[in-house]
Amino acid sequence: MFRKMQLWPQLLFLGIILSALVVMASTMGYMKVGFIEVLRVFGAEILGEGRFAASTDPIVKAVVLDVRIPRILAAAIVGGTLAISGAVFQGILLNPLADPYTLGVSAGAAFGASIALILNITLLGGFNVAVFAFVGALLTLAVVMYLAASAGSFSSNNLILSGVIVAAILSAGISFIKYMADEQMSVIIFWLMGSLSSKSWSDVLILLFFSGTGAGVCFYFSRDLNIMSLGGKTAGSLGVDSSKMMPILLVTASLMAAVCVSVSGIIGFVGLLVPHMARMATGPDNRRLIPVSFLCGAILLLAADTVTRAVLPAEVPIGVLTALIGGPFFCYIFRKRQKTQSQHGF
Amino acid sequence: MAFELKQVCFSYGDHRVIENLSFSILPGCFHAVLGPNGCGKTTLLDLLSDHIRPDSGEVFLNGNKLTSYGKRLLARYVASVPQEYQVNFPYTVREVVAMGRYPHQARFSHPTREDMQIVDKALEMCMADELAERFITELSGGEKQRVIFARAIAQQTSVLLLDEPCASLDVKHALGILNVASSQVRTKGVTVVAVMHDINLAARFADNLIFMKQGRKIVSGPARHSLDATIIREVFDVDSVVTTEKHLNVPQVVFLQ
Numbered sequence: 001m002f003r004k005m006q007l008w009p010q011l012l013f014l015g016i017i018l019s020a021l022v023v024m025a026s027t028m029g030y031m032k033v034g035f036i037e038v039l040r041v042f043g044a045e046i047l048g049e050g051r052f053a054a055s056t057d058p059i060v061k062a063v064v065l066d067v068r069i070p071r072i073l074a075a076a077i078v079g080g081t082l083a084i085s086g087a088v089f090q091g092i093l094l095n096p097l098a099d100p101y102t103l104g105v106s107a108g109a110a111f112g113a114s115i116a117l118i119l120n121i122t123l124l125g126g127f128n129v130a131v132f133a134f135v136g137a138l139l140t141l142a143v144v145m146y147l148a149a150s151a152g153s154f155s156s157n158n159l160i161l162s163g164v165i166v167a168a169i170l171s172a173g174i175s176f177i178k179y180m181a182d183e184q185m186s187v188i189i190f191w192l193m194g195s196l197s198s199k200s201w202s203d204v205l206i207l208l209f210f211s212g213t214g215a216g217v218c219f220y221f222s223r224d225l226n227i228m229s230l231g232g233k234t235a236g237s238l239g240v241d242s243s244k245m246m247p248i249l250l251v252t253a254s255l256m257a258a259v260c261v262s263v264s265g266i267i268g269f270v271g272l273l274v275p276h277m278a279r280m281a282t283g284p285d286n287r288r289l290i291p292v293s294f295l296c297g298a299i300l301l302l303a304a305d306t307v308t309r310a311v312l313p314a315e316v317p318i319g320v321l322t323a324l325i326g327g328p329f330f331c332y333i334f335r336k337r338q339k340t341q342s343q344h345g346f
Numbered sequence: 347m348a349f350e351l352k353q354v355c356f357s358y359g360d361h362r363v364i365e366n367l368s369f370s371i372l373p374g375c376f377h378a379v380l381g382p383n384g385c386g387k388t389t390l391l392d393l394l395s396d397h398i399r400p401d402s403g404e405v406f407l408n409g410n411k412l413t414s415y416g417k418r419l420l421a422r423y424v425a426s427v428p429q430e431y432q433v434n435f436p437y438t439v440r441e442v443v444a445m446g447r448y449p450h451q452a453r454f455s456h457p458t459r460e461d462m463q464i465v466d467k468a469l470e471m472c473m474a475d476e477l478a479e480r481f482i483t484e485l486s487g488g489e490k491q492r493v494i495f496a497r498a499i500a501q502q503t504s505v506l507l508l509d510e511p512c513a514s515l516d517v518k519h520a521l522g523i524l525n526v527a528s529s530q531v532r533t534k535g536v537t538v539v540a541v542m543h544d545i546n547l548a549a550r551f552a553d554n555l556i557f558m559k560q561g562r563k564i565v566s567g568p569a570r571h572s573l574d575a576t577i578i579r580e581v582f583d584v585d586s587v588v589t590t591e592k593h594l595n596v597p598q599v600v601f602l603q
Contacts, residue, residue, distance in 0.1 A: 279436070
């Protein structure tokens with residue numbers, strides 16, 4: 001659709017939508033805040049001009065800056081990061097339907113978090129769940145890569161198969177933990193369904209650091225990712241060593257997914273759907289796909305989170321919402337794909 | 347020497363595929379590698395493209411160890427067209443061919459006008475210019491093969507490694523592709539090493555035939571010296587008659603079984 005268009009107008013357009021959405025989401029919620037008032041608070045904060053918000057109620061200011069904005073930014077960054085992570089997984093595994101879940105990374109993170117929750121470990125203060133989720137994701141990736149490795153290289157089929165097997169084992173583990181945990185049950189379940197409620201500035205900073213670094217790495221290797229989509233042998237003859245690139249990109253994409261899971265719990269379908277849609281719009285070139293996916297993912301998850309936070313009468317876990325909307329939509333795309341492919345005789 | 351192999355051995359697990367292979371490949375010639383299935387032809391190409399490395403022995407390119415080049419530098423000297431390629435993402439044909447220019451470009455630079463011209467020329471030479479705006483995922487096997495070949499031409503290397511370049515092509519396009527390959531040899535001094543199954547096409551286009559069996563080189567030389575019923579019998583285990591075709595003045599094989 002926009003394949004022929006240059007990249008920067010697309011990014012500018014998406015950036016404007018995202019900014020508008022951030023402002024709009026800030027006005028919405030239990031306490032209605034005027035549009036102009038929100039702009040004033042932002043102006044005062046960003047430009048350091050206290051007089052813009054001189055007439056604003058300090059409570060309104062606190063609600064917008066310390067309650068809503070951290071959650072809004074967290075939603076946007078998580079959405080964008082999951083989308084990039086998905087785009088990279090799809091590129092590495094040569095499978096347009098892969099995402100962070102395919103490799104069991106998310107299940108690993110969830111398992112780690114469940115353990116932290118049930119054992120009620122207080123070793124690391126408030127970061128317990130996050131750190132356990134993170135370690136769980138990395139250990140899972142290590143196991144999956146160990147299972148899939150043959151003679152120093154990874155075939156995408158092996159990786160996907162190993163991921164599915166490991167994820168199945170971990171899911172059983174999570175069910176067992178849920179069964180064992182009586183008191184912590186609701187905490188675990190809420191977390192497994194994903195939630196962005198009560199995110200703080202420290203969450204935003206953690207997200208910003210890891211997803212910024214990860215996005216940078218992915219973008220730096222985006223051209224190599226293009227070449228890798230021609231297959232390992234051809235990539236090698238074009239100067240890209242897939243057996244070196246694969247681990248780098250797998251670890252980066254998994255880290256990005258793990259950070260998201262550790263902050264917001266499991267939020268499915270964003271990493272799967274967004275790159276898929278972005279690819280239809282802007283084409284498969286990863287140099288365009290990665291930045292476009294980030295902005296689309298940010299817009300999508302922020303919109304979904306705002307709906308569950310401020311529009312619906314009761315807060316639905318965000319992971320449930322994305323799966324309920326994304327799932328059927330995915331089925332539609334998948335079916336359409338099958339049809340167009342059979343038209344072309346394969 | 348374009349390539350020189352010195353006592354190269356290679357095994358997949360316990361299965362020895364290349365057995366103590368030593369020979370050199372002259373530059374500026376079209377070499378066709380012939381032999382029965384599983385005799386190590388593709389493995390030979392993989393060794394020459396540094397896709398796999400010998401268990402023992404050494405491969406040299408232009409007098410330097412192949413392993414000393416590094417993937418990116420090697421990609422400016424050697425282009426290869428593999429037998430199997432599956433592109434799962436809807437790149438246009440032009441985008442795929444333009445990937446042949448990557449080894450010559452800096453990481454974030456845009457293609458220059460020269461790059462664009464080289465891509466257009468490669469598409470035209472390989473009879474793929476009318477496919478340029480189509481998606482690679484929507485092409486037939488033969489069309490895809492021409493595109494991948496065009497990608498290798500756009501890479502503008504001094505060596506072209508082709509693994510059954512005509513496997514899924516009709517007669518017209520098979521002749522077209524082999525003509526392009528041999529014109530690269532004549533006009534630019536490119537070295538072509540092609541694994542082929544059609545002995546008659548090989549005899550017609552190649553300057554040098556390399557017969558392989560069970561990981562060893564049996565014989566090599568120009569078709570008029572190397573191609574006869576004895577060697578066909580020895581390599582392929584098939585009875586045949588070799589005659590000189592009058593119109594083209596090249597030896598051609600008729601199989602008897």
